Amino acid sequence: MQYQEKLESLVEAVQQLSLARDLDSVATIVRATARTLAGSDGATLVLRDAGQCYYYDEDAISPLWKGQRFPLSQCISGWCMLNRSAVAIEDIYADERIPHAAYRPTFVRSLLMTPIRTIEPIGAIGSYWAQHHAPSADETHLLQTLANATSVALENIQMHAELEQRVLDRTEELARTNQLLREEMLERERAEREVRLLSLTDELTGLHNRRGFQVLATQELEVVRRLHQPCRLIFIDLDGLKQVNDRHGHAAGDVMIRQAAELLRVVFSEADVLARWGGDEFAVLALDALDESTVRRRVELGLKQLAALHANRPYALSLSVGVIDPADTPGASLSELLMQADAAMYAIKAGKPSRVPA
Numbered sequence: 001m002q003y004q005e006k007l008e009s010l011v012e013a014v015q016q017l018s019l020a021r022d023l024d025s026v027a028t029i030v031r032a033t034a035r036t037l038a039g040s041d042g043a044t045l046v047l048r049d050a051g052q053c054y055y056y057d058e059d060a061i062s063p064l065w066k067g068q069r070f071p072l073s074q075c076i077s078g079w080c081m082l083n084r085s086a087v088a089i090e091d092i093y094a095d096e097r098i099p100h101a102a103y104r105p106t107f108v109r110s111l112l113m114t115p116i117r118t119i120e121p122i123g124a125i126g127s128y129w130a131q132h133h134a135p136s137a138d139e140t141h142l143l144q145t146l147a148n149a150t151s152v153a154l155e156n157i158q159m160h161a162e163l164e165q166r167v168l169d170r171t172e173e174l175a176r177t178n179q180l181l182r183e184e185m186l187e188r189e190r191a192e193r194e195v196r197l198l199s200l201t202d203e204l205t206g207l208h209n210r211r212g213f214q215v216l217a218t219q220e221l222e223v224v225r226r227l228h229q230p231c232r233l234i235f236i237d238l239d240g241l242k243q244v245n246d247r248h249g250h251a252a253g254d255v256m257i258r259q260a261a262e263l264l265r266v267v268f269s270e271a272d273v274l275a276r277w278g279g280d281e282f283a284v285l286a287l288d289a290l291d292e293s294t295v296r297r298r299v300e301l302g303l304k305q306l307a308a309l310h311a312n313r314p315y316a317l318s319l320s321v322g323v324i325d326p327a328d329t330p331g332a333s334l335s336e337l338l339m340q341a342d343a344a345m346y347a348i349k350a351g352k353p354s355r356v357p358a
C-alpha cells in the first residue's frame, strides 16, 4: 500500500476515533488501522492499568494474552510506556527485553510497539509480523500518529463515562429526593387527616366532640328538613358525676362518662349523630321519629343491661334525657334547638327526687 493511501486510512481512523464512545470501538479501529498502516500480520491494544500492561484486545497472539495483565517491567509494551518511545524489534528472540518463552507459542517474529502518547503514556499499540520485518521510519511515524490520536479518543471515552456517571448519580439523587418528598407529603396528609379527625372527635369516648356535632348535625338537619323527614334532638346529662369524682376519683368519673357513651351507642343507631357535648353532657341528633317515651324506655333498658355488665361498679349510672322535635320550630337554628333540648333535659333532672346516684 502506498504512503498516500496509508495517510488516507490514518485520517479516516482519526475521524472514527473522534466519534468512538466506548473502548471496544476504539480497539476495533486501532487494531484494523494498525495492521493497515504497518502491513503487519497482527495488532494489539494494550492499556496501562495500575502499574500493569492490560492486553485489552489483540489478534496476533490470541487467545493467549487477551484480557491478561503483566507488570510493566516484564513486557515490551511496558518498556515502551516506561521509556516513552516506540520500539521496533526485528528478531524478538535476539532481544533481551522480550520474554522469549511467552512468545514461543505465537507466530510473532518481529514487532513494533508504539506508546499511546509519548508524554505520560496510557497504553501501547503493538504490531506483529510472522516473518522478519524491519519497520520503516514512515511506518513507525504513522503508527505513532495513530497512537497519539488514540490517546485523545481514550481520554474522550473516560470523560464521557465520567459525565454519564455524574448524570446517573444526579438522576439517582433526584429520584431519592423525589421519593423523600413523596413520603413527606403522604406523612403530612396522614397527619392532617389525623388532626382533622381528632379535632372532631372526643378523645375520652370516641364520640364526636362539640365541634364535630355542630358540623355534622347542621348538615343532617338541613337534609332532613329539606326532605321533610322526621328527626329528634336529644340532650343528655349524667347524674351525679361530681359526686362520683369526689368519692371514687376522677378515673372512676372518666369510666362513668365512657359507659354513658357506650350506652348511647347501644340505644341509638349508627346513622345518628352522637356527641359528647362537654363535661357530663351528650347531644344526639336521632334520624328517626322517636317519641320521648320510646327514647326514655330504650335508655332505661340500656342502663339495666350496662348495670348487669358492670355489676361491681361502686355507683349507679343515671342519665337525664331531654327530647325535642325540631319540626316543632321549623326556623330554629341548631343552637336554638340545643337550648330547647337542654331545657327539656333540665326539667327532667329537676323533677328527679335525688340526683346523687351512689
Ligand SMILES: Nc1nc2c(ncn2[C@@H]2O[C@H](COP(=O)(O)OP(=O)(O)OP(=O)(O)O)[C@@H](O)[C@H]2O)c(=O)[nH]1
Residues within 6 Å of the ligand: 204, 237, 238, 239, 240, 241, 242, 243, 245, 249, 250, 251, 252, 253, 254, 257, 278, 279, 280, 355
Ligand atoms: N372524671 C371526669 N369529670 C369531669 C370531666 N369533665 C367534667 N367533669 C366533672 O363533672 C362534674 C360535673 O358537675 P355537675 O355539672 O355538677 O354535674 P353532676 O355532678 O353530674 O350533677 P348534675 O348534673 O346536677 O346531676 C364536674 O365536677 C366536672 O369537674 C371529665 O372528663 N372527667
